[in-house]
Amino acid sequence: MQGPGVPPPSASSSGEFAIHSGLNMHASSSPGTVAPGAGPSSSIMPQKPWNQAQHTSSIRSGRHSHLLPSPSAQQQSRPRSTTSTSSSSSSRKEARWWRVRLFRGMINDIRRRAPFYASDWTDAWDYRVVPATVYMYFANILPALAFSLDMFEKTNQSYGVNEVLLASVLGAVVFSLFAAQPLVIVGVTGPITVFNYTVYDIISPRGTNYLAFMTWIGIWSLIMHWLLAITNACNGLTYVTRFSCDIFGFYVAFIYLQKGIQVLTRQWGSAGETSAYLAIMVALLVLMSGWICGELGNSNLFQRYVRKFLEDYGTPLTIVFFTGFVHIGHMRDVDVATLPTSKAFTPTVDRPWLVHFWDIGVGDVFLAIPFAVLLTILFYFDHNVSSLIAQGTEFPLRKPAGFHWDLFLLGLTTGVAGLLGIPFPNGLIPQAPFHTSALCVTRHVADEDDTNKGKAVRITDHVVEQRVSNLAQGLLTLGTMSGPLLIVLHLIPQGVLAGLFFIMGVQALQGNGITQKLIFLAQDKQFTPASNPLKRLDRRAAIWVFVLLELLGFGATFAITQTIAAIGFPVIILLLIPVRSFVLPRWFAREELAALDAPTASPFTMESVGGTHGLDSEEEILSRHHHQQQEQQPASHTGDGGLLSGRGQPVSKRQAAVAAAVLGEPGSGAMNRRGEWSSAEESPVEDELERGELYELQARSAVRRRSTASRTS
Numbered sequence: 001m002q003g004p005g006v007p008p009p010s011a012s013s014s015g016e017f018a019i020h021s022g023l024n025m026h027a028s029s030s031p032g033t034v035a036p037g038a039g040p041s042s043s044i045m046p047q048k049p050w051n052q053a054q055h056t057s058s059i060r061s062g063r064h065s066h067l068l069p070s071p072s073a074q075q076q077s078r079p080r081s082t083t084s085t086s087s088s089s090s091s092r093k094e095a096r097w098w099r100v101r102l103f104r105g106m107i108n109d110i111r112r113r114a115p116f117y118a119s120d121w122t123d124a125w126d127y128r129v130v131p132a133t134v135y136m137y138f139a140n141i142l143p144a145l146a147f148s149l150d151m152f153e154k155t156n157q158s159y160g161v162n163e164v165l166l167a168s169v170l171g172a173v174v175f176s177l178f179a180a181q182p183l184v185i186v187g188v189t190g191p192i193t194v195f196n197y198t199v200y201d202i203i204s205p206r207g208t209n210y211l212a213f214m215t216w217i218g219i220w221s222l223i224m225h226w227l228l229a230i231t232n233a234c235n236g237l238t239y240v241t242r243f244s245c246d247i248f249g250f251y252v253a254f255i256y257l258q259k260g261i262q263v264l265t266r267q268w269g270s271a272g273e274t275s276a277y278l279a280i281m282v283a284l285l286v287l288m289s290g291w292i293c294g295e296l297g298n299s300n301l302f303q304r305y306v307r308k309f310l311e312d313y314g315t316p317l318t319i320v321f322f323t324g325f326v327h328i329g330h331m332r333d334v335d336v337a338t339l340p341t342s343k344a345f346t347p348t349v350d351r352p353w354l355v356h357f358w359d360i361g362v363g364d365v366f367l368a369i370p371f372a373v374l375l376t377i378l379f380y381f382d383h384n385v386s387s388l389i390a391q392g393t394e395f396p397l398r399k400p401a402g403f404h405w406d407l408f409l410l411g412l413t414t415g416v417a418g419l420l421g422i423p424f425p426n427g428l429i430p431q432a433p434f435h436t437s438a439l440c441v442t443r444h445v446a447d448e449d450d451t452n453k454g455k456a457v458r459i460t461d462h463v464v465e466q467r468v469s470n471l472a473q474g475l476l477t478l479g480t481m482s483g484p485l486l487i488v489l490h491l492i493p494q495g496v497l498a499g500l501f502f503i504m505g506v507q508a509l510q511g512n513g514i515t516q517k518l519i520f521l522a523q524d525k526q527f528t529p530a531s532n533p534l535k536r537l538d539r540r541a542a543i544w545v546f547v548l549l550e551l552l553g554f555g556a557t558f559a560i561t562q563t564i565a566a567i568g569f570p571v572i573i574l575l576l577i578p579v580r581s582f583v584l585p586r587w588f589a590r591e592e593l594a595a596l597d598a599p600t601a602s603p604f605t606m607e608s609v610g611g612t613h614g615l616d617s618e619e620e621i622l623s624r625h626h627h628q629q630q631e632q633q634p635a636s637h638t639g640d641g642g643l644l645s646g647r648g649q650p651v652s653k654r655q656a657a658v659a660a661a662v663l664g665e666p667g668s669g670a671m672n673r674r675g676e677w678s679s680a681e682e683s684p685v686e687d688e689l690e691r692g693e694l695y696e697l698q699a700r701s702a703v704r705r706r707s708t709a710s711r712t713s
Contacts, residue, residue, distance in 0.1 A: 105232035109402030109608055113180040116399045120182060124468035131312030132438035132464075136473040138316045139431050139504065140187050141480060144168055145339055145489070146259055146497050147193040149266075151423065152340070152348070154197035158210055160348025161341050161489075163422040164188050165481050171425035172474020174413050180402025180608075182467040183439070184387045185431040186413070188423045190255035191378060191561075191569070196423060198566045199371060208364050211421045215357035216365050218418020220372035221379070225411025228380065234403040236577070237384055237609045243584075244576040245385050245600050246513035247553040251573075252429045253508035254558060260501030263494050271337040278334050279495030282322055286499025289318045291506060300456070312438070315503060322496050339497065341490045344483040347421065355421040371567070375414075378570035379426045383410050386427025388600040390436045399465045401605045430508040439464040514554070517547045517596075533595040542592045549584070581613060 144164045151159035171186030196214070203213055228234070264283060267276035293314025297307050326336050342348050384403060391397055410426060417424045440460045447457040479485055509515050520534050521543060528535055534543055553576050560569045585593065599612040606612050 100231050102230050105234060105404030105608070106229055106408055109180045109400075109405040112400040112608070113402050113405075120399075120465065120467045123464060124466035126441075126464045126466070128439050128441060128464045129466065129469045129472075132435060132469040133472045133476075134313065134316050135438050136185060136431065136435050136469065137476045138319055138500070139434060140168055140172075140185060140428065140473060141165070141477055142319070142492070142497055142500050143256070143259075143431075143504065144188040146263060146494075146501060147188055147190065147423075149263070149340070149494075150193055150259070151196055155200045155210065156204070157348055158200070158421075159196065159423055161339070161486075162343075162346060162348060162481055165477055166420065167417055167422040167425045169474050169478045169481075170413055170417060170420075170422070172470055172477065174409060175406070176467045176471035176474060179409055180400075180405045181387050181391065182470050183432070183436050183463075183465065184383075184390050184406070185428045185435050185470065185473075186383075186410075186425050187428050187431070188425060189382065189428055190252060190259065191382060192424055192426065194561050194566050194569070195375065195378065198564070201564065202567070206364075209356075209360050211351075211355045212357045212360040213364055213368055215355045215418040215421070216360065216368040217372045217375060218414050218416075218424060219357075220369050221375045221424075222411045222415030222418075224372060224376040225379070225407055225414060228376070229404050229408035229411065232404060233380070234384065234407055235609045237388065237403060238606065238611060238613045239577050239581040240385065240388060240600060241580055241612075242513050242598050242600055243550065243580040244553075244573070245389055247550050247557070247576055248381070248385055248573055249389065249429055249508060249512050250514050250550070250554045251557045253505045253512065254554075255561075256501045256505035256508065260498040260505065263498040263501065267337055267494065271335055274334050275336055278326065278331060278336065279493065279498065282326060282493060282495035283499040283502060285325075286318055286322050286496055287502040287506065289322075290315045290499070290503040293318065294507065298458070315500070319492070319496055319500060322499070323492050326493050326495070337494045338490055339492050339494065341486045344486055345481050351421070353420050355419060357419070374567055374570050375424065377574050379410055379414065379424070380407070381570065381573050382429070383407070383427035385600075386429050386432040388605075389429065390427075390432035391601050391605045392433065392436075393599065393602050394460065395436050395440065395463050396460055397463055397465060397602070397605060401601070401608045403608045430504060430511075433511075434504075434507075435469070436463060439466075439469065514547060514550050517543060517550075521547070537592055537595055539592065542588060543596065546584075546588070546592075546596045553579075 144167075145161060148159060148161050148164040151164075152161075168187040175184060175186045176182050199214065199217070200210055203210060260283065264276065264280055267279045271279075293310045296302070297311025297314070299307065301307070325331075326334070347353060384407070387401070387403060387406065391401055414424050414426075440463050442458050443461045444456045444458050447455045480489060517534070520528065520532065525535075537543065553572075557569055557572050560566060560572060580597070588596070599606065603611060
């Protein structure tokens with residue numbers, strides 16, 4: 001351990017890992033310097049730049065690219081790796097939970113992300129930004145407009161089209177310019193729609209000014225968001241896994257399907273029976289067309305540029321086509337219900353944009369506090385889960401995340417939205433992960449699985465991480481508030497809107513972990529690939545119990561939102577986290593939970609919150625790997641293709657992959673579209689990337705290590 005008065009080690013010891021209890025080392029840190037905020041208990045070692053030529057395969061994966069030392073650093077770090085790990089562990093034990101280091105999380109987030117701000121704009125010079133912008137514009141604005149129909153009817157016209165559009169613009173502009181996680185799409189969601197009209201049902205009988213009451217909810221929630229960000233409350237995300245994220249994603253997907261059905265059933269009362277049946281037909285055709293375009297994009301039919309065009313622009317072109325389709329032949333005589341609009345850049349009702357929040361009683365001001373608590377709980381979970389899923393393990397990201405700073409920004413937008421009398425924006429599911437997926441650059445390699453050996457498999461090479469697509473879709477939404485575009489928007493039939501709801505709901509269900517487990521349970525065992533980790537579990541009942549628990553959590557969340565108690569559904573969602581972390585391990589074995597559940601984001605992304613609870617840190621894996629090498633007991637293969645450590649204990653694939661990535665050994669590989677590891681030595685089928693050119697990755701200037709003691713209260 002290095003005291004405050006001891007100078008840093010000489011250059012001859014460069015290459016050692018930096019493990020400390022404060023901030024992480026950054027790419028901009030020069031050798032021999034101490035990271036800002038490192039305390040006396042820190043162990044700081046100078047670092048060397050990467051040797052890119054010898055580590056291209058593991059860098060391209062993006063999964064553990066922040067963990068790779070140079071080859072010379074490997075030899076120097078091995079004798080002291082165990083000491084460094086034990087020092088970090090002892091430093092972590094000395095920490096006390098009540099010692100809250102105020103602002104530490106936000107400062108860390110800014111320092112990690114600030115060096116990448118310029119590249120967030122220069123990296124946008126990529127074709128993938130164009131289809132991502134177009135798709136996000138339609139995928140964000142049209143569902144938001146459908147939600148505005150609900151709020152327009154159930155809040156006595158307090159929220160309309162322009163209010164929802166302005167809320168989407170506010171979220172897009174603020175988070176694209178200032179957020180540490182610009183890939184997250186922010187707008188009006190289904191849960192906040194339920195929250196808004198439930199508050200109206202509770203408050204309106206009292207005669208309280210609804211918009212003024214919502215303003216005070218926003219102000220109190222702003223204070224609570226800032227308190228959570230200042231006290232590093234996002235460190236609680238270390239307990240969030242796929243279990244709670246899959247349940248919430250499943251719930252949101254069903255909300256989309258439910259809203260689509262509600263849009264169609266509304267046609268009987270507003271437009272007549274003929275219009276209602278036409279809307280149903282159009283909605284199903286939109287669903288079929290959009291789904292087929294997505295499936296063709298993932299198939300091996302047609303040329304690659306045709307597949308990519310259908311995948312990128314299939315849904316927007318479907319919406320445009322069926323908007324005009326209802327005017328063909330005898331359908332032009334049918335009175336089709338379309339989206340209602342209002343005057344350009346003005347509120348729906350006759351009022352100024354600034355809400356008179358002072359026109360309310362003092363008692364109602366304090367009555368808004370419990371509602372603000374529930375809103376804060378909802379946004380803490382909803383927005384952070386959106387951020388986690390948008391930066392999931394299936395996306396090889398290379399730029400750091402920042403949950404604390406983004407929560408601070410979310411509080412700011414919540415307060416501003418309340419003052420303007422618009423819905424509170426937050427992270428969108430499934431739009432946020434759809435945005436990241438649209439920015440993925442992919443390539444094809446040969447599958448080495450025994451069942452599909454030699455078959456071409458598409459893997460994600462890297463993600464175009466930038467801010468332009470989020471900002472551009474926000475500015476397009478702002479332009480939609482103008483008179484001419486509002487007229488065009490008014491032409492879109494509500495049946496097309498319902499079809500878009502169905503597309504997004506079905507796509508969200510297809511990629512959900514609950515759906516994947518249900519498909520596994522329904523499959524014939526003889527045709528289930530042997531590589532599926534669920535097939536290796538001894539207790540098949542464990543899979544059934546785990547899935548039933550997930551469905552129970554979804555059912556409880558969905559059921560409560562259909563009652564007057566819907567205002568409390570964020571509490572149920574939040575309770576899923578401790579249930580998974582502290583209750584399920586009492587019945588499920590560790591190996592079963594490792595196969596049934598997984599971290600939502602990679603260790604690189606989770607650096608902002610101190611890692612993932614219950615997982616071995618990379619330092620511990622590296623220490624065991626070095627210890628085994630020192631004992632000179634070579635690893636042997638098990639019968640099922642796994643590895644046995646020097647002591648004869650099985651090593652998980654994840655641990656082997658991490659150790660390979662950390663040590664720069666071959667085979668660290670890349671991540672495919674299903675979130676599985678593929679060998680870096682696979683023979684390429686189409687080595688060109690989907691955008692038609694190779695992407696040259698830049699070497700980092702220093703090794704970034706996550707400290708096991710970086711969790712702060």
